[in-house]
Amino acid sequence: MKTICSHVILLIAANLSFVAGYLNIYLTISEVQRLLGVSAELYYIRNGNINNQALNFIVQIPSNINALYFTWEGLTDQPLPYAITVHTSNPEVLPPPKLNISYVGTVPKTTQTFLVSLPCSGLTEAEVDIKITINITLTNKNVTKLTFNRKKMCLLLDKSVSLIAQDSLLQLPNSASIFYIAMCCALLLMVMLILLVTLYYVKDKKCRSSGNTQPTTAATTFLAALPRNSVNASSYGSFIRMPSYSLIDERSKDLQDRIADLTVQRCRIRLSSIFLEGTFGRVYYGSYTNEDGAEETVIIKTVTDHASQVQIALLLQEGMTMYSLNHKNILSILRVSIQDHSAPFLLYPYKNTTNLKMFLQKCKVSSEGVHHTLTTQEVVEMALQIIQAMQYLHKKHLLHKDLAARNCMVDNELHVQVADNALSRDLFPSDYHCLGDNENRPVKWLAIESLLHKTFSPASDVWSFGVLVWELTTLAQQPYIEIDPFEMAAYLKDGYRLAQPINCPDELFAVMAYCWAMSAEERPTFTQLHVCLQEFYAQLTRYV
Structure with a gap:
């Protein structure tokens, strides 16, 4: 830009x-x-x-x-x-x-x-x-x-x-027709506003009158869908009956039921310190008191008070993509807290983990101020864990669509978990670009067909995995940093790809290159990648 x-x-x-x-x-x-x-x-x-x-x-x-x-x-x-x-x-x-x-x-x-x-x-x-x-x-x-x-x-x-x-x-249209069209639109808008105000007044009056005899339920004013299905909900009860989000799997119709299953009271959640912060999104360290009275340490994703209804809806939609998944290498949502006139809280289990992209960037300089690089064996081991998570996702007929280091978590023992992309556009704005279509996308992580036609498949996740391995070997350098986002499609169509990182073995870079095949059919599956990297990992361990 x-x-x-x-x-x-x-x-x-x-x-x-x-x-x-x-x-x-x-x-x-x-x-x-x-x-x-x-x-x-x-x-x-x-x-x-x-x-x-x-x-x-x-x-x-x-x-x-x-x-x-x-x-x-x-x-x-x-x-x-x-x-x-x-x-x-x-x-x-x-x-x-x-x-x-x-x-x-x-x-x-x-x-x-x-x-x-x-x-x-x-x-x-x-x-x-x-x-x-x-x-x-x-x-x-x-x-x-x-x-x-x-x-x-x-x-x-x-x-x-x-x-x-x-x-x-x-x-x-000529100037006269533009004038009449504008006048008609203005009159129509005024009529709609009057109707909305009247309906709101009547509904509010009913709610107040009924509130004298019955206790009110928890309320929210979140949109139940993205702009194309913009419907405003005035209470949590109406929220869970709204049309469902458009998710990446056939279970999208159950989104409101999922939120209802995971909802907990706000008084059971305590915020400790800010972990990540963007323009409107925030990630906290905190704690949650479960049903047994035990306190669990959690990561909490939420938005600020000035966040729009669309941003709130997007947080809920993307945060629920990992709902009910049970795998050691997947960070699945734990609980949701929705309270009247406040932003929703999305809770995730925390076990001394940090964001993988931030972890890699910190590896560049150790406490002694010396450049530190992960060993090839550590990189391959982390890549194998990500492959196992993606194999599990694809068996569940789920696509990630935004696989990258910023959307993974890692602990001190290099145990990696793949997470959703909720708030990633706000927390890592330099990784996303809008190509004039009003849609912020991870342009430099997308497969060629996803970039050109917005089509996604397991093969497009494989392409993104190749870029993620490149991030691991370069300690989270920006891919294609010299290429303008608007030129990425032409650059890839001409056959250009990311260069081999310094100290990256030929065997590992060959795996990346296979992931970036122009045709989706020519790319390996995650099962094939697992076999290939497992053999390479076995070779590495023989010399250690």
């Missing part, structure tokens, strides 16, 4: 003279945000001054974007004739683009936005070069040629996808 920001700053800064005051052509803040993820306007011509560096900059268009928007206006009373041509390097992959304006005409004298549609054919997958040329004829009959270069990655698409949406892109 920093690379893109620096590009935009350079592009906006460099200008050459055109003809003063004749024309403005630029990308609005919303369009730059949509394409590059940066909040800034990008001017190609400002008050007649041409920004050549901006014109020479090749913009990468995400595969899910099917239209480009340019804003322009003429700054002179004289008409400015224009002629637009659009060419693509592969018409079979990306058919000739269409405009919502005429290809020949005059530049409007008021600020207007025109559209260039770029729908892929979906017949094959390839990267396409796009060249948009605009010829502007000045009053003195001089013709200025402006060329905008773009690249787009087209993917294979389901032919059942309707083309109506693509055609609709060609119709931009």
Whole structure:
């Protein structure tokens, strides 16, 4: 993202003279945000001054974007004739683009936005070069040629996808229709707000009246689902009857029942000290008094008071993915505490463990200030434990989807447990990136098919395991640190992978490389990885 920001700053800064005051052509803040993820306007011509560096900059268009928007206006009373041509390097992959304006005409004298549609054919997958040329004829009959270069990655698409949406892109509403649409939306919103306030008042009045005769139950105001199923719950009783979360296994319909089974009173939980802290998430050391009256030491995941309902819902959803799992190498959730007007507590058993990523980073410098590296035997032993956990998960028909050192725990004896990814995006923000699709993902740990198509399988977990072993051998260095997240897909498709770490045996690096095979079918299973690493571990122990 920093690379893109620096590009935009350079592009906006460099200008050459055109003809003063004749024309403005630029990308609005919303369009730059949509394409590059940066909040800034990008001017190609400002008050007649041409920004050549901006014109020479090749913009990468995400595969899910099917239209480009340019804003322009003429700054002179004289008409400015224009002629637009659009060419693509592969018409079979990306058919000739269409405009919502005429290809020949005059530049409007008021600020207007025109559209260039770029729908892929979906017949094959390839990267396409796009060249948009605009010829502007000045009053003195001089013709200025402006060329905008773009690249787009087209993917294979389901032919059942309707083309109506693509055609609709060609119709931009005029200012009058925008005004009436906005007025209708505002009126509709006001009506909905009035109805919601009325319903809330009636329901609150009923709750108050019933509260005089019956004791109230524990209440919560958490969302019972993510934004696509945004439903607000006013009590714990209604919360457990809400539609279930979208989890990775067929048992997702039982999520509310799971929470009910694990719920304990808040008075039985005591917070001790903060273990990890992010923008809105916190992990505490604490204790929990169980049913027998014995006190257990636990790790507690929760959020701050300013966390949104969506963040709270995501904490519960991701925290319950390891529900009811019983394996020595898996950290399963122990209890949940939900209390009215306060953040939920997720409790996990604690046995002198710490986060694996933080543990590896501390290994870099020992108490004597000397660089310390785990032995190959220790690395392989830890990898074998993670494999056993993943074998158990896959036998339960569960996918992890975010296997990494940050989502594992380790104790002083190097006993490793695979954990869920609840709060990981907040606690380890540098490990996650948004590629313009409003979804924060562990881009540099994802398999190529997960990155391109958001498809996950046991083979995609194997890919992430390879990156995790690389983390073990490098003491939690950032993978692909020199590669921009937006360039990761192209980088992997070109066949590039992580380099062999220093002092990493060829046998161990070969295992990593097998995990990063381009085709999911060519990657080993966790069972095959276990056999391979077990043999390598046996060889290592013979020399110790």
